[in-house]
Amino acid sequence: MYGGTRTEIGQEWDGLSRDGVVQQVHADLAHLYDAEHLRASPLARLLRLAGRFDTASALRDVLMKAIAVLKPADDVPAHLPPWLLYQSLYCCYVQQLGQQLVADQLGISVRQLRREQVTALEHLVDHLWQTYHDAREQKSGVAASAGEPEPTASQQPSGLLGEMAWLKDLPTERPTDLLEILNETLTLIQPLAADRAIKFQPLAVGVFPPLAVHPVALTQMLVDVLTAALGWTAPGGLVAVTARVAGYQVILTVVGGGGDAELLAQGSQDELHIARQIAEVCGAALTLPSREVGEFRVTLSLPAREQVPVLVVDDNEDALQLLQRYAVGTRYRVVGTQDPEQALALAERLRPQVIVLDVMMPQVDGWRLLGRLRQHPLTADTPVVVCTIVTQEELAFSLGASGFIRKPVTRAAFLAALDAQAAPRATAAH
CATH class of the missing domain: 3.30.565.10 (Histidine kinase-like ATPase, C-terminal domain)
Structure with a gap:
């Protein structure tokens, strides 16, 4: 997680106060996928991104990378403060999830989520300030004296691929003919x-x-x-x-x-x-x-869109709806159940290519259900991805899981887990 130096109260970025920068960063995150807003943002000027053909995608890239700096190491328990700071920004702004849903996923109140966002924004501004400060130092130093181009917060233009980076996080609005x-x-x-x-x-x-x-x-x-x-x-x-x-x-x-x-x-x-x-x-x-x-x-x-059947077993209705929303516009057709006792019956009817299983359910021990799925002739060869808040990845694989993703789940992580399991089966089938 980022541990940089807090900028001093009263410091300004080309005439914009720190509070003004915090407010601008918050506004830009709220319009992260609005190209017109990002192109006109004062933050683009401060970070030397204004006037470029790819200003919007470059600023979006800078903000996303700044959020990524807050991400803790994978071995940090999910309930600790560093993860709350990171997820409070990533889920709400990169994934565009509602505050209530994010708070429920993190097991906190909406009020606490907002407090975490305020703290996370301060860290984000610290990181952006350091980037801005380093760029100015470099400009006034050797690089400038040598006549090199002025550095920016995003040294390389994002180009076409940068413009299309949003494809990883946002579904298509309608089927493509x-x-x-x-x-x-x-x-x-x-x-x-x-x-x-x-x-x-x-x-x-x-x-x-x-x-x-x-x-x-x-x-x-x-x-x-x-x-x-x-x-x-x-x-x-x-x-x-x-x-x-x-x-x-x-x-x-x-x-x-x-x-x-x-x-x-x-x-x-x-x-x-x-x-x-x-x-x-x-x-x-x-x-x-x-x-x-x-x-x-x-x-x-x-x-092809929504053709690959996926069965999700999770007692949390909001979690089911989230994963179904993640799959909209993709090749996956997600069918969910809150009743783990119905898992085998649904598997027989749907013949899923992948099963996603939460092991933390009050009615049934998810670990035992994983064992039953591995032993049943109908599902013995079906990949099972364990999706849970606990950090028992090694146990999951030892019991026969094919993949593991930890909650809170991002759209990219969910689809990547499905791709890893569905792709080999599709190849083998043809």
């Missing part, structure tokens, strides 16, 4: 194709499930892949697009060819690497073409 996005993208880049007399062989009309990929991310991936295909294909050639459903995924393939292979090693390859990084953020996968083959062939594996 593959055909709709593909047709819009083809229309967008048609002038480029016409300049090279290249034609697109469009995707045949079919029935595809909605995708668990944000339309902005899918559009950018398709733009990168299709423009790379144009650069790889000889003038007068053809670029073919095909798609098929494979289990819980839609496999999109783009094929071109006949062009100069060296082009792929230049601009086209850069575009494809960006597309692959975006795919990783979205839980998709992209395979790059080989120059040795002499054919442009890129495969994009896109997760």
